[in-house]
Amino acid sequence: MTEPRLEAAFETDRMRAAAAAGLASIDEPPIEVEPIHRGNRKQTAVARFDEHEPVVVQVCDKQTWLRTESALLEAIRQRTFVPVPPVVAAGTHDEVAYLVTGYVAGTDLHGRFTAYDAASRRALVGGFGRALARLHEAFGFGGYGRLRLSDGTFIDQTADWESWFREFATQAVDGLPAAFDPIRTELDALFDGVPVDPDPPSRLFPWDFRPGNALVADGSITAVLDWEAPLAAPPALSVAKSVYLVADWYADDPEPLRTAFRDGYTAIRAYPTVRPAHRAAAIAESAVDSAGRVTNPRYPPVGRDEAVDFHLDALKAVIA
Numbered sequence: 001m002t003e004p005r006l007e008a009a010f011e012t013d014r015m016r017a018a019a020a021a022g023l024a025s026i027d028e029p030p031i032e033v034e035p036i037h038r039g040n041r042k043q044t045a046v047a048r049f050d051e052h053e054p055v056v057v058q059v060c061d062k063q064t065w066l067r068t069e070s071a072l073l074e075a076i077r078q079r080t081f082v083p084v085p086p087v088v089a090a091g092t093h094d095e096v097a098y099l100v101t102g103y104v105a106g107t108d109l110h111g112r113f114t115a116y117d118a119a120s121r122r123a124l125v126g127g128f129g130r131a132l133a134r135l136h137e138a139f140g141f142g143g144y145g146r147l148r149l150s151d152g153t154f155i156d157q158t159a160d161w162e163s164w165f166r167e168f169a170t171q172a173v174d175g176l177p178a179a180f181d182p183i184r185t186e187l188d189a190l191f192d193g194v195p196v197d198p199d200p201p202s203r204l205f206p207w208d209f210r211p212g213n214a215l216v217a218d219g220s221i222t223a224v225l226d227w228e229a230p231l232a233a234p235p236a237l238s239v240a241k242s243v244y245l246v247a248d249w250y251a252d253d254p255e256p257l258r259t260a261f262r263d264g265y266t267a268i269r270a271y272p273t274v275r276p277a278h279r280a281a282a283i284a285e286s287a288v289d290s291a292g293r294v295t296n297p298r299y300p301p302v303g304r305d306e307a308v309d310f311h312l313d314a315l316k317a318v319i320a
Contacts, residue, residue, distance in 0.1 A: 005033040009045035010059060014096050018059045019045070022098035025089035028052050041065065041228060041290065046103055054103035055088055059096055065228045066090065066097035068149050072227050073101065075154075079138040082131045083223050104223035106215025113211045113250055114299045120219055121250075122260035124211075127221055128246045129264025132209060132238065137269055139204035141232040147204075156232040161199055165237075166191050169277065172284035177294060179308045180287075186319040187284065190277045197273070200234035207231055207285075209238075210245035236272035239265065241282035243274075248314065249297045280318045287311035 006016040023030060030047040038044050042060035060066050070090035076082050085101035092098070113121065141147075144164040145157025158164050169191045173184060206227060213226040247257035265271055289295050296307045 005030055006045075009033045009035040009057075010043050014061075014094050015043055015059045018093040018096035018098040019057045021091065021093035022057050022059075022089050022100040023047060023055075025100060026052050026055065033057075038226065056085065056101050056103050058099045058101075060228075061096050063092050063095065063097040064148055066099045067092075068147060068154075068230065069228045070099050071149055071152070071154070072147075072230055075139070076135070076227070080131075080134045082134060083221060084227070085223055085225070104215055106217040106222040108212065109214040109216040109221065110210070110212035110299060112216055116219070118256070122256060123219075124216070124221065125246050125257045125260040126264030126267075128209065128214075128242060129261040129266075130268055131221075131224065131264075132206075132242055133265040133268030135206065136203040136235045136238070141202040141204075144202050144232050144234075147230045147232055154232075156202065161202075161234075165233075165277075165281070168233075169281035169284070172281055172288075175288045175292065176284060176311075177288070177308070180312060180315070183312070183315055183319060187280055187315065190280050190319065197234075197275075200236065202232045203235050203238065205231040205233035205238040205241075207238075207241065208245075209242045210249070234272065234278075236274045236278045237282060239272055240274050240278040241286060244279075244282055244286055244314070250299060276318050280315060283311060283314045283318065287315075 006019050010016045010019055026049065028049045028051055030049055032048040034046045036044040036046060041062065042058050044056060044058045046054055047057055048054045058066060067090070070087050073084050073087050076084050077086065085104050087099070087101055089100040090098065109124070113124070116124065141154065141156045143156035143159040144161055147154045147156055170188070173187050208226055213224060214221050215223045215225065243258055243261055247254040247261055251257055262271055287295060294304055294307050296302055297310050302310065
């Protein structure tokens, strides 16, 4: 029998049992388990105790995702200054993976970002740039694609950059709704042949590196969350997507935030050459979520029609 407080936090008996297995690493039963509705791929909750510090429990039936995320969190804490939660426990129960991490106080930056003044926003975006650059310095790979663990080592998917990038980009474009049909031919043309520099260096690509996955307190980022299913890709692709999510996403005039991101990045390492193919792939991949829904930029988020126009205008600017 699982802890009864888990019933409202997790959807199935298997998920509850996996969460209970993770919480068994703490020598105290929780007094409260509160679900957090974050993302589409895993179920998450905060567990609070009388004596022990609160923890975050994540469960997912894709075992490799949380296994890789757990190892990546520990590696990031060891190799970089990027703030991520400490791992308390990780494992599997009945083919469901669980990950228990320390709870980090803070407010979702997505909801707070536009409330800051312009200088504070630039400082926060510069912090994202520095963090991404440090991740690129700390994690290098021989190929591209989805990362997995093998004997404690991160292994990439393929050594063939051209084929991986074309598949990544065309899948993103194919996932766009019908409103994007008038520009599909132009987008596809960006990815024909060798669309970008051949055999570029491969670095960690945290594909969801954005304010919505960051916590902030007293004007500083306290944690960057959600490192599931990481990729290996050239820095230029990673930079293109991060700039879209942390600068373009929030500002009518994103150029000051783009500059702040670049300044932050170049404080650590040289800025990569971001080409139209990188930007188009990054925007198309950002425009639709894992459930096939058009994503909603700005805060408060705009409606679907405005969101479609936002992404469509961004792509038109790339292919113009």
